[in-house]
Amino acid sequence: MPGHRSGHSWPESIRTRLASLDTTELAATDDLHQPTGPALVAMDLAARCFGAGRTWFLTNGSTGGILALLAGLVGRGRKLILPRTCHLAVSHALALLDIQPVWLEFSRPVSPDPLGFLPVVSARMVADAIALHPDSVAVFLTSPDYYGRCADLAAISHVAHQAGMLLLVDEAHGAHFVAAPGLLPQTALSSGADACVQSAHKTLPALTQGGYLHVAVSLLSRDPRTAGRMTAALRIFQTSSPSFAIAASLDFARDYLEQHGQVQIENTLESIQRLATTLWPDYLVSPAAVTPVRGEMRDPLRIVIRQREPLAAPATQLAHQLGLQGIDIELSDLTRLVLIPSLDQPGHDFERLQQVLSAWLESPHPDQPIRGLDLLQLEQRWLELLVQPPERVLAPGSVLLEPVDTAAIPLAHSAGSVMAQSLAPYPPGIPLLLPGERMDRQRLDLLLALRDNGINLSGVDHDSIRVVV
Ligand SMILES: Cc1ncc(COP(=O)(O)O)c(C=O)c1O
Structure with a gap:
């Protein structure tokens, strides 16, 4: 996992003790579903770190967290405003809870950004949906998306709250934002979201399936039943034997973020900047600084790489080549690579990435020609159909x-x-x-x-x- 680099991001004391951390509910370990001791302390520390009123550790990933969030805060049969571009977990929640989706309408024509395939939801779109469906309970968004692009959550939370609706955010890719204000986009909670889920294992040194569910102070004080509802929903959608090893890694990740987050993020941003400069103009690399563009922000730690045009081959081929060289990427779509660096990614890894990418351009690769449509046209068609139900x-x-x-x-x-x-x-x-x-x-x-x-x-x-x- 990018978060912990095969355990290299953990101290010896964690790496070698994972098996002994895998306990059940004991007096010394507490109960993750009903915490009163060390687990409660760890979750309270996380709430303080992430600016939440209450935080629950997730041991079934953001997938379990999203199901619980929608069960606890939207509920069966209610209306929910959301874009089509949500993770699969959301569609399963819609099915299980019989939630009526109100799909956000993207203004046409939608066209992919060179450094981010998915379109970003605007406050205007949310306001339009609210006007048509004022009986909706909440607005649900993914921010940041897989490419690190963030919606203007401050404006959207304002619009949602004015209509008496909640703003719920899938912040699976943004657990690290809190560590370096100014260098990274604002967190969902500090932008006014009522609750969010984060996958710690994507960007923090936590075990796979580790995540956080945060509820804002303001929601807890507005509606005191919220905490009880979330606890009940988490019991339904998480295992009855939550992993203490995962929970311990979540506690470690929070501590790491507080102790070292800012410095590590500064170092990583410098490495990304060097990579971008060296690869230009053969590749376009996402900027290593928060870039507000028309109300939208971009996570500078999310490395998005686009080949120069004309595109020689689908990015999936380039991803395959990187894999052969031992460089694991998060994803490749038709024209871009997306990489998630660990917070402590060594500088030489960036140099190796640069070398492989430069060598790729020199090597002939017509073995798997682009089929059918021009890649950019294909991508355009894909996006249009993705946002249209x-x-x-x-x-x-x-x-x-x-x-x-x-x-x-x-x-x-x-x-x-x-x-x-x-x-x-x-x-x-x-x-x-x-x-x-x-x-x-x-x-x-x-x-x-x-x-x-x-x-x-x-x-x-x-x-x-x-x-x-
Ligand atoms: C945007 C988004 N939300 C939710 C999830 C589910 O997260 P998890 O793997 O932590 O269950 C993912 C996983 O890739 C994701 O990308």
């Missing part, structure tokens, strides 16, 4: 959770069929179709072209998909 025939919950008849059919012959499961081109793993939605010709053509260009299709098994019959 297809026809919904059945509620996702009735497809996933009721005994409907389904069958596997070849993807190539699926136009017109109703999906029995989500279909998400990966990366970035955002569903193009949810259960109960109809596959149309445009989406099918797009999926086939993406597959031909190295994008994995999650939900397609041996060229077949499961549909409702």
Whole structure:
């Protein structure tokens, strides 16, 4: 995991004691579901560090946290305003809780940013959705996104609160923001969000599945039932045997952030700046400073690399090459690489990355030519279809959770069929179709072209998909 670099980011005392930290509820260890001792102290320290009124440790990742957040603060059958570009966990929450989605409308034409494929939600879009659906309970957003782009949460929380709605944020990729104010974007909580979830394992030295769920001071004082609701929801969506090893790593990550975060972030930003300068103009690398652009911010620690144009090959090929050289990346879409540095990533790793990227441009790589469409056109079409909901025939919950008849059919012959499961081109793993939605010709053509260009299709098994019959 990028957060801890195979344990290299941890001191010996943690690296060698993981097995002994894997305990159950004992007098000395406390109960993570009902903390009264050391676990409570650790969670309170985390709440203080992250500026929350109350923090819960997540041991089933942001996935469990998102399910609990929506169960605890939105509830069954209610209306929720959100973009189509949310993580799969959100669509599962919609299905389980029978939440009615109000999809945010992106103003057309949407076009991908060279350094971030996904569009950013604006306060204007949220205000428009609120005007049409004033009976919604909350607004749910992902910020930052996989590319480090952040929405203007301060403006959005203002709009949501004026309408009496909550702002809930999937901040899975932003657990580190609190450590270096000014150098990194503002946190969701300090921008007025009512609650958020963070995956600690993505950007902090914590074990996989470690995360935090934070609720703002203001929400706890406005509605004292909130803490009880969150605790109850977490009991449903997290295991009854939460991992103390993960919890201990969350406590360590918080301490690390407080002790060393600022300095490590400054060092890493310097390395990213050097990388960007050395690779220019062969590659465009995301800026190593917070860059406010039209109300949007970018996490400078998220390294996004775009090949120079004309693009020689899909970025998936370049990602493969990096993998062969032992450089693990977070994701590659058609034209960009996304890398998450650890907070203590050594400088020589950046030099090696630069060498491999420079060598790639010199080497011939026509072995897997771009198929079908020009990559930029393909990306444009992908984005347009991603933000536009297809026809919904059945509620996702009735497809996933009721005994409907389904069958596997070849993807190539699926136009017109109703999906029995989500279909998400990966990366970035955002569903193009949810259960109960109809596959149309445009989406099918797009999926086939993406597959031909190295994008994995999650939900397609041996060229077949499961549909409702
Ligand atoms: C934006 C976003 N939200 C939520 C999740 C789920 O996080 P976790 O892996 O911690 O369950 C992910 C995982 O990739 C993500 O990218």
